[in-house]
Amino acid sequence: MSSETPVLDEVSAVRARGLSKSYELGELASLKRTLRSITRLGRAQPPVERFHALRDVSFDIARGEAFTILGHNGSGKTTMMSILAAITPPSDGWLDVRGRVVPVLSVGSSFHPDLTGEENAVLFGTILGLDGDEIAEAMPGIAEFAEMDADHMETPVKRFSEGMKARLTFATALRFPADVYIFDEVLTFADDHFKATCVDEMRRLVREGRTVIFVSHELDLVRDICTRGLWLDRGEVRLLGEIEEVAGEYAAARARHERAIAT
Ligand SMILES: Nc1ncnc2c1ncn2[C@@H]1O[C@H](COP(=O)(O)OP(=O)(O)OP(=O)(O)O)[C@@H](O)[C@H]1O
Ligand SMILES: [Mg+2]
Incomplete structure (x- = not known):
């Protein structure tokens, strides 16, 4: 193990270092390449374009913490949640998640x-x-x-x-x-009563020392549940810290963005 590889200590549930994820753009690119290579016909292939959904993202989440990831559409939240849930591997970087993960x-x-x-x-x-x-x-x-x-x-x-x-x-x-519960934008369609029940349950999990990672565009709900968070901006860390600061700065940026669109 290299000296740069962090090891989970007693209080950590998640340690992420330098996580990146890139995708090859254009779903048909590989099919087109295959067809050309079969006949050896066609023009020279264009270089493959790669899109970076996440770039060099590092953060820790403590055990018993309720943590959020904020960001505009397409900023990389679901990609990060999928990596945390081991559904997709990172292209680069290092991740350790302690215990059993329930991804929703x-x-x-x-x-x-x-x-x-x-x-x-x-x-x-x-x-x-x-x-x-x-x-x-x-x-x-x-x-x-x-x-x-x-x-x-x-x-x-x-x-x-x-x-x-x-x-x-x-x-x-x-x-x-x-040990770790991951919720990505899944309370959107719940009615108020069921939403409140789920929020109570998430609080119970945290009281029991379990870790909750909760992503939602409903900032009030996020503030209600989470104590720390990460703001992703086009796949990069914009801010990491206490929820009031991260959600406050993110909300201000969102308001500025909406004003700019309206004018
Ligand atoms: N399999 C894939 N192939 C290519 N690009 C992808 C793939 N999955 C995600 N992306 C791209 O990665 C970027 C991040 O997507 P992601 O779903 O993580 O965003 P998000 O922050 O969850 O957005 P939202 O708020 O809309 O849920 C987007 O530009 C998306 O188009
Ligand atoms: Mg998403």
């Missing part, structure tokens, strides 16, 4: 439509690495949190309304035991 990056997209609510909950728990006892123990709490009776839990998810899918998504995520 979209509502219902991980559900299998033909499986029932209960079967989907078992599937999600299994993917997270929980054993049968842990899943069985969590199941009554999942149905209760989702406000679903036994009939609903035994119904295929393809017959669920969007609201029911959202409830089951949160219920499975919040009721399975983990």
Whole structure:
């Protein structure tokens, strides 16, 4: 291990150093290259353009902390959350996340439509690495949190309304035991009552010493839940620190941007 490689200490849940992510632009570029190479026809290939979604991002998150990532559309928040959840690897940099991670990056997209609510909950728990006892123990709490009776839990998810899918998504995520919980823009469609319930649950997780990473364009909600944050601007760190400072500066920049568009 090099001296530059940080090691997770007792209080850290996440340590990220110099994380970058770049994509090759143009989905069809590789297909076009392949077709040309088959016949050896065509003009010289244009150089491949790379787009940097994240550039040299470093931050720490302590255990038991509620942390946010702020930024305009396309600033790299979901990319960073996907790296934290080990869904996509960074192109460069170093990351250590301590313990089990529950990622909630979209509502219902991980559900299998033909499986029932209960079967989907078992599937999600299994993917997270929980054993049968842990899943069985969590199941009554999942149905209760989702406000679903036994009939609903035994119904295929393809017959669920969007609201029911959202409830089951949160219920499975919040009721399975983990160390780091990741929420990306998933409370947008929740009604006020359910939103308040989820916020209470996130606070409970933090009180229990678990780590919550919460991303939303609703700044009031972010301020309500999080104590520290990172502002990403076109994939680069603009500010890192206490939530009041980061959210305040970000809100001011957003207001300036909106005024500039209006004039
Ligand atoms: N698979 C991909 N291939 C190419 N570019 C991508 C890919 N995924 C994301 N990007 C680009 O990376 C940039 C960051 O996207 P990302 O989804 O992380 O932004 P975001 O901050 O979550 O935005 P939003 O607020 O709209 O959710 C965008 O310009 C996006 O187009
Ligand atoms: Mg996003």
